[in-house]
Amino acid sequence: MxxxxxxxxxYGGIEAVKGISFxxxxxSIVTLIGANGAGKxxxxxxxxxxxxxxxxxxEFLGEDITGMDVPTIVSKGITLVPExxxxxxxxxxxxxxxxxxxxxxxxxxxxxxxxxxxxxxLKERQWQLGxxxxxxxxxxxxxxxxxxxxxxLLMMDEPSLGLAPLxxxxxxxxxxxxxxxxxxxxxxxxxANMALQTADIGYVLETGRITMSxxxxxxxxxxxxxxxxxxx
Amino acid sequence: MDFINQNLPYILAGISVxxxxxxxxxxxxxxxxxxxxxxxxxxxxxxxxxxxxxxxTASLPLYIAxxxxxxxIAVLGFLxxxxxxxxxxxxxxxxxxxxxxxxxxxxxxxxxxxxxxLAKTYPTIPWISxxxxxxxxxxxxxxLVTPVLTLILVVALVLLINNxxxxxxxxxxxxDFETSQLMGIKINTVISVTFIIGxxxxxxxxxxxxxxxxxxxxxxxxxxxxxxxxxxVFGGIGSIPGAVIxxxxxxxxxxxxKGLGWTTFSDAFTFALLIVxxxxxxxxxxxxxxxxxx
Numbered sequence: 404m405x406x407x408x409x410x411x412x413x414y415g416g417i418e419a420v421k422g423i424s425f426x427x428x429x430x431s432i433v434t435l436i437g438a439n440g441a442g443k444x445x446x447x448x449x450x451x452x453x454x455x456x457x458x459x460x461x462e463f464l465g466e467d468i469t470g471m472d473v474p475t476i477v478s479k480g481i482t483l484v485p486e487x488x489x490x491x492x493x494x495x496x497x498x499x500x501x502x503x504x505x506x507x508x509x510x511x512x513x514x515x516x517x518x519x520x521x522x523x524x525l526k527e528r529q530w531q532l533g534x535x536x537x538x539x540x541x542x543x544x545x546x547x548x549x550x551x552x553x554x555x556l557l558m559m560d561e562p563s564l565g566l567a568p569l570x571x572x573x574x575x576x577x578x579x580x581x582x583x584x585x586x587x588x589x590x591x592x593x594x595a596n597m598a599l600q601t602a603d604i605g606y607v608l609e610t611g612r613i614t615m616s617x618x619x620x621x622x623x624x625x626x627x628x629x630x631x632x633x634x635x
Numbered sequence: 636m637d638f639i640n641q642n643l644p645y646i647l648a649g650i651s652v653x654x655x656x657x658x659x660x661x662x663x664x665x666x667x668x669x670x671x672x673x674x675x676x677x678x679x680x681x682x683x684x685x686x687x688x689x690x691x692t693a694s695l696p697l698y699i700a701x702x703x704x705x706x707x708i709a710v711l712g713f714l715x716x717x718x719x720x721x722x723x724x725x726x727x728x729x730x731x732x733x734x735x736x737x738x739x740x741x742x743x744x745x746x747x748x749x750x751x752x753l754a755k756t757y758p759t760i761p762w763i764s765x766x767x768x769x770x771x772x773x774x775x776x777x778x779l780v781t782p783v784l785t786l787i788l789v790v791a792l793v794l795l796i797n798n799x800x801x802x803x804x805x806x807x808x809x810x811d812f813e814t815s816q817l818m819g820i821k822i823n824t825v826i827s828v829t830f831i832i833g834x835x836x837x838x839x840x841x842x843x844x845x846x847x848x849x850x851x852x853x854x855x856x857x858x859x860x861x862x863x864x865x866x867x868v869f870g871g872i873g874s875i876p877g878a879v880i881x882x883x884x885x886x887x888x889x890x891x892x893k894g895l896g897w898t899t900f901s902d903a904f905t906f907a908l909l910i911v912x913x914x915x916x917x918x919x920x921x922x923x924x925x926x927x928x929x
Binding site: 451452453472473474477478482483485489491492493494498501502503505506548549552 | 800803804806807810811813814815816817818819820821
């Protein structure tokens with residue numbers, strides 16, 4: 404579904420991504436794991452169009468989308484849940500969700516119900532300002548808002564960041580469920596354990612290069628991954 | 636009661652001028668809200684609206700000249716943003732501010748060139764230039780029309796911002812450019828719409844304002860522009876209701892001071908007020924409170 408070929412990205416004067424290639428098959432959950440500064444966020448930001456690559460190619464559903472602007476890429480079906488949630492604090496929960504469907508011209512009521520079904524807390528709080536939600540609820544809002552665009556590929560940048568372990572488990576349960584409903588997921592995480600347990604395919608990113616890849620369970624049992632990312 | 640009777644003309648004039656200031660101040664506050672830019676060219680755009688109106692009415696009937704003036708100013712506001720501010724979107728904020736000062740002087744100097752530096756007489760717009768007597772005070776109809784028209788336009792604007800899709804996009808963009816793009820919002824379109832709305836309101840303001848002042852010079856926009864900027868700061872820059880209330884307060888205070896016979900000090904009052912606000916409450920009456928949650 405998504406094919407990255409020899410992607411190089413310069414970011415803030417340094418070469419953050421040094422020529423990576425990987426694929427995200429349709430209906431799968433793919434994760435990129437790696438330490439701070441490995442180039443994970445930069446990769447997602449480049450795919451979503453926020454950052455322009457220095458070279459390389461990004462193909463989505465057979466179409467070259469390299470260098471397209473962000474709204475165009477969203478309209479093709481790729482949505483990013485940004486790092487740190489970035490919900491709109493002075494808009495209501497409902498308005499945040501409606502913004503997620505900004506490009507859609509069709510009726511969004513059934514999707515709103517779908518989101519409220521996934522996240523019942525958001526339904527209770529739909530008239531509250533986004534800024535009044537707790538961290539976990541804000542993450543749910545960020546995911547719900549992204550789903551409102553009806554993405555084919557949902558990209559998530561560290562959805563577990565700064566959340567309590569119980570909430571993290573909730574988030575990953577929901578990621579699984581969204582995937583079962585047919586949305587392909589590209590996830591980046593520092594929480595390698597949870598990410599690899601959830602993912603079909605994993606890639607390990609180290610200082611801008613992919614150093615290992617395999618299925619989630621293969622990487623979980625790989626001694627090098629264990630030592631570097633699972634802390635055992 | 637004696638005080639009211641004596642000062643009624645001044646209070647009426649104050650409300651009227653306040654409404655005119657409000658229409659200009661909204662442009663400052665909206666642009667600041669979205670770009671964090673003090674658009675120094677806004678006052679000069681207001682002057683340009685006056686001058687263009689003079690040249691248009693020289694050869695066209697009013698019912699064509701008025702809408703045409705509005706359209707030209709909206710296009711001018713749009714072009715100023717595209718040419719002078721958009722290329723600096725990722726530049727430090729100081730650069731775009733200098734660019735705004737440059738546009739301000741450019742407009743003034745073009746006006747100086749076109750008019751030859753002579754004051755041009757503003758056309759009489761029939762009906763609103765007529766005199767009326769209200770509670771024993773004689774004034775022009777425009778004095779009464781201004782606050783009503785201002786309130787209608789402000790209510791329409793607030794409804795647009797709170798209840799429409801483009802309004803929701805404006806609120807989102809004013810908060811966070813990058814995330815707005817991720818929603819599929821084209822920020823350049825939203826910014827252009829903001830400039831067009833601000834310019835249109837300034838053009839309406841200029842028609843009401845210059846009807847009272849009879850002549851337009853190339854620097855006619857500087858003082859009202861500056862005062863409206865103060866009004867926007869007073870109300871809390873970025874807040875539309877704040878700018879409107881600030882503008883009415885400044886307009887009324889200024890005219891009461893004139894009524895007390897201290898005309899010389901009426902401008903000084905406005906700027907003294909600015910200093911006091913910046914010291915006592917830098918965020919203004921309705922300034923943005925930060926509700927970020929990390």
